[in-house]
Amino acid sequence: MTSVRRWAGVWRGGVYLLVSLLSGIVTVLALPVLCVPRLARPWADRHRDRAGRLLGLPTASRSAPRAAHRLAGAGPSTGRDLLWLPVHAVIGVAIGLPALLCVGNVVTGVVVTTLWWAFAPEDRPRPFVDVPVTGWATALTLGPLQILLLLALAYVCFPPMARAHARICLAVLSRSTAEQLADRVAVLTRTRADVLDAHGAELRRIERDLHDGTQARLVAIAMRLAVARQALSDDPRDERFLEELLRDAHEGTEEAMTELRGVISTVYPPILADRGLAGALTAVTARCGVPTRLSIGDIDRVPAAVEAVVYFAVAEALTNVVKHSRATTAAVRVSRTAGRLSVVVTDDGTGGADDRRGTGLAGIRGRVLALDGLVDIDSPAGGPTTITMELPCGS
Template sequence: MATADVKRLVVGTAMTAAAALGQLVSGLGTAVLAPFVLLWLVLAPGGVGVLHSLAGVERARLARWGPEVVAPEPPPTRLRAALADPTTRRELRWLVRHLAVGLPLGMLGFLLPLVAVRDTAFPLYWRFAPENATATSIGVGNAHSWPDALAVTLLGVGWIAIILGLAPGMARLQAEPGRRLLSAGPDADLSLRIAELTATRAGALDAHATELRRIERALHDGTQNRIVTVTVLLGAARRMVARDPAGADELLERAQSAAEQALAELRTVSRSILPPVLADRGLAGALTGLAAESAVPCSVDVEMSRRCAASVEATAYFVVAEALTNIVKHSGAEQAGVTVRAAGDRLVLTVSDDGRGGADEHGGSGLTGIRHRVAAHDGTLRLTSPTGGPTVVEVELPCGA
């Protein structure tokens, strides 16, 4: 594996683990309130309303870290009606499970980074610690020499490995009861799906209209002007051919040059509609050609056992083309990378760079157009671009038939 690929893998794993820790700690906030809500339900009136409010807070929290949890119709708050209401019973089951599972997982998400930093950095301060003080965060051992201090660092590295390996799974385990018990059920899921498809269709139509306008501008401002120039030059040459053959020959040469430029622009426009290289060389060959033309050095790694639908491959091609254009224009990167993997019936496409980061989807960088193209195929787009980089665009598309 190339050094750049290893770097991207390490950075991606670290960012995933950091996001999982943030999700765990945010879940700790609602889990800490769970025992108080249970006591309120048992000992004081109005506890049902508090339960509904906490469930709403949890739905909003889960939506920040993943797909939206669609809320059901407002459940009753009167005790007798609430006890017979299935939504209230599901919220009560979530409350108990969140207290039993979410609270300890949230505590781990809060404590693991602290003990990892404490043990990893132990050699920096062990000489200033009181004599015979416990050296490790788990309360065992003493450090009397540098080898002892370095051994504590190894424990810190172990904590980091645990975070990288287990934090994403812990976050999913903490969120699972809320996503399952607090959602509105199949009917609401169907309504949400209809709304998503409606929005996707609108986005696809907008993207199609934008593409037509781009092609129209390219033909009007480029090719049409070249052809008009050719017509004017040919007319002038025809009038000059008898009285000034040398001047007419010069005009014909200029007309030929303009005609060649118009032909080149027509080929460029036609390739932007559906690149013939996709049919001739497949997605791997087409992306290799894009990378070769990029002003920023770009590596391409494609692993596909079969071809996808032509429209899917065209979308993947244009996503990479737009992403590489953004990298050249905005990132200040020295290296870019494109990876394509077939995962079951999904095509997973990743474009990354080592630039300055801070990419904004709403800042006119073309990412909105990419999202519309992807959404038209019922795909997903994830953008990770912290300030200072790296920027990673990950797209999943159904392979199609």
């Protein structure tokens, strides 16, 4: 199993190095265009995300700069984004070319071993730079030997070379402590204002629901009971009239209770108190119109405010999947690492989700940011869509 993981790391490192070579060449060719800050920022963000994924950094540390850019403006980060362009143009090409040569010569070894006979003598691939292949004995000796030596080189060198590039990337693009603090203050100031607006709107909605619905029904019940009381004092023998009034009052009471439960459920879903977060999410995924797989790790006790945010966010995300994504399957994964709760919602739909176009994603982001959490939405055109949320939940 260790060997399999090691070769998986070699594969990831090789892909990372080859993509870095390609993006380094693109950076050289498109340098005048990428020097525009508006274009340099997403280019730098893309490399920061790649580096973070390779090094196994949490999503929070990768998505924080992007959220800060949106809410706090460019600031000093623009200088780092522009600095990354020449740095990556140099190290991306320098560190990617050896990987390309290694992979290319492995392919050459395979061709030499199996297809040497299909080439004219003067056009045959030559292993070990310039060793001629004269027959099967030479091909079956030099070809596999070249493949084995280069695979051994890749096994030893690809992972550390890829990690070195990723560390350089994060070192150039990382923010100072003062900048991180300034960005965090800007984010919290913005989200605090959003939360206050949302809180006021929610209070007005609850007041309107109670006034127009529950209160109106309770007034009607009180009036029916008053009429029944008066009828009872006037003519106790009119049982049919009294029965109708009491039946109407009873039905009105049940309807008022149903409406009241509906209002309460929008504040804090009763299912969370009854079944906990795991049970509530099980119910949400079971009701989803798209087959949804739920995976919940050992999350221990989660604060009530975090439970409510996760519940509403997952419910809204799955609603979006049903309404907009045209997906055939979805998945929800909840896990906890130390003091952070991670929630990942994925679907195999058409992608293109954007919180700037509504679709409920803005509400999800607002709920999560209000608790000092982080949200990352990865939804390229054509799919798939991945929404990652991380919330602090104590240690």
